[in-house]
Amino acid sequence: MLVDWILAFTPILVILFLMIRFQWGAAKAGPAGWLVAVVVAAGRFGAGVELLALAQVKALLLTVDVLLIIWAAFLLYRVADEAGAIAIIGEALPQLTADRGMQALLIGWAFASFLQGVGGFGVPVAITAPLLVGLGFSPLVAVLIPSIGHAWAVTFGSLASSFQALIAATGLPGETLAPMSATLLGLAGFGCGFMVAHAADGWGALRRLALPVLLLGTVMGVVQYGLATNGLWNIGGFGGGMVGLAVGILITPWYRGERSQGSESGLKRRSVMLAFSGYLALIAITLVIQLIPPVRAFLGQFAIRVSFPEMRTSLGFLTPAGYGRVIPLFRHAGAILGYASLIAYLIYKRAGMYRVGAAQRIVSGTIRRVMSSSLGIAAMVAMAVVMSHSGMTDTLARGLADAVGSFFPLASPWIGALGAFMTGSNTNSNVIFAMLQKRTAELLGYGLPLILGAQTTGGAIGSVVAPTKIIVGASTAGMAGREGTVLRSLLVYIAILIAGVTLLVFAFTKVGMG
C-alpha cells in the first residue's frame, strides 16, 4: 500500500531533508529521524511500547559494538598524531620522488588509504591535501587526489567501523559479507588509482603510470581481501594501505623524476620507522589475538550476551526470539585497538616523542572529537532497529522490490552512495540502508553478500563527496568558500567509479555470483 510505503520512508526522508536542506549534522538529524520512526511505528505499524523498548535495548548493543571501534580507532590516531608520527611520515614521503604522478599515487592514494585505515573521519584529505599543495599541485587537484584515492579504503578503513556497522545492521556474520565486499572494493581501488593519476597529470599519466597503478592496486586489494576474509577485517584497509605504501616506496627509484636531492638520511629513516611502530604494534596484537586459539578463546570468555523474546506488532509482523548482538568485551576490535593504543603510547613515550601533558591531550581530544558522531550513530542505529522490528523496513523493501524488480542490482550501489552522500558517512549509510537492501534482495532472490557488498562499496565511494568531508578537505587546502568547485569536479570522478561498480555488480549477477 502506497501510504504505508511513504510513511515507512518518512524517517529516512526526514533525515535526508534536514541534512541537505538545513545542513544539519548527523547528531542533530539522527534524533529527529528516531522520533519520527517511533511515532510512525506506534501510530501506523502497530508497535507497542514493549516492542519499542526491546528494540531500544537491541539498538544499544549495536551502538556499543560500533562506537567501541570508533572511539578506540580515534584514540590510536591521537596517540600517533600527538607524538608527531603522522607528520614525520608525511614529511618523508615527498622526498622519495619528483615525478608528479608518482607523488600523487604515493601520497594521495597509498598514504591516504593508510590514513583512512588507521583514522578516517576526514583525516586522509586533511593531512595529504596540504602536502600536495606544498609540492606544487593546485589546491583543487590537491583536494581531488586524496578524496578519490582513499575512497576504496573507507569500508575496511577506520579499523572497519563501516563494515562493523554492516554486520551489526544486517545480523549477518562478517565471514559471509567480507569476500564480496572486499572484491568490489578492491576492484574499485584500481579505478581510484587510475583516476588519481589522471587528476594529477592528465591522460598521459594513465599510460605512463599504468604499471604502478596495477601493481599497487593489486597489492592493496589483495592484502585487504586476504585480511578481511580471514577474520582480520578491522585491519583490512589499514593493512592494504600500509603494504601499498611500502611497495610504493620500493618502486619509486623507477619513477624518481628529475631531482631528488637529499634522499632521506639514516636518522630520518629511523624516525620514520619509529613513527610506524605504533601501527606495527596493532598488527602484532591483532595477529596474536586472532590467530592463536588459546588467546582467542581466553579473551572470548567475557562477552555481553542478551537474549530477546519473540516480538510481534499488533498488525502481526514478527521478529523471532534470539540473541542480540554479542559483544566479546576483551576480544572486540575496539579492545584490540585499545591495547594497541596503550602499547603505541608506551613506545612513543619511551622514545621521548611526547611533550608534557600529552596523555591528557590525547584523551580529551579523543572524547571531544567522537562525541558528536557518537550521538548521531546512537540515534540512527536506534531508528534503523525500530524500523526493522516494526515492519517498516519490510514494507519499504517490498515496495522497492515491486518497483525495480530485476534491475535492483543496478540500484544497490547508488542507494549506498546516496546514503553516504546525505549522511556524511559510509557507516551511517550502512546503518540506514543495509537492512532495506538485505530485505529487498531476499524478496527478489539475489545473493545477500553481493547486494550488501554493493551497498557498502557505493557507500564508501559516495562518502567522499559528502559535504562535510568536502568542507574539511577544501579548508585544509586553502579552498574554503569554493566547496562547490570541488564538489563539481569530484562528482564526475565519483559518478564514473560508482557506474563501474554498478556494471560489476550487474555482471556478477549474470555469471551466477549473486
Add this chain to the structure above:
Amino acid sequence: MSEHKDSPGRDKFRWQTIALSLILLPTLPLYFMVNAGHPWATWILMALIAGGMILGMWVS
C-alpha cells in the same frame, strides 16, 4: 581569550554528553523492566530516552 572562544564548544560538548548518556543509560534498566512487566517504568525510561534524543537534537 581562547577560553572565551572555546566556551560555546565546551557547552555543546557537555550537553551532547548528557544527551548521549540519557539515550544509552536508561536502556540498561529498560530490559529488566520490560521482562518484569512494569509498564509504568518502561514508559518513564522510554520518555528519558526520548528526552535525550530531543536534547541531542537541540544542542547539536
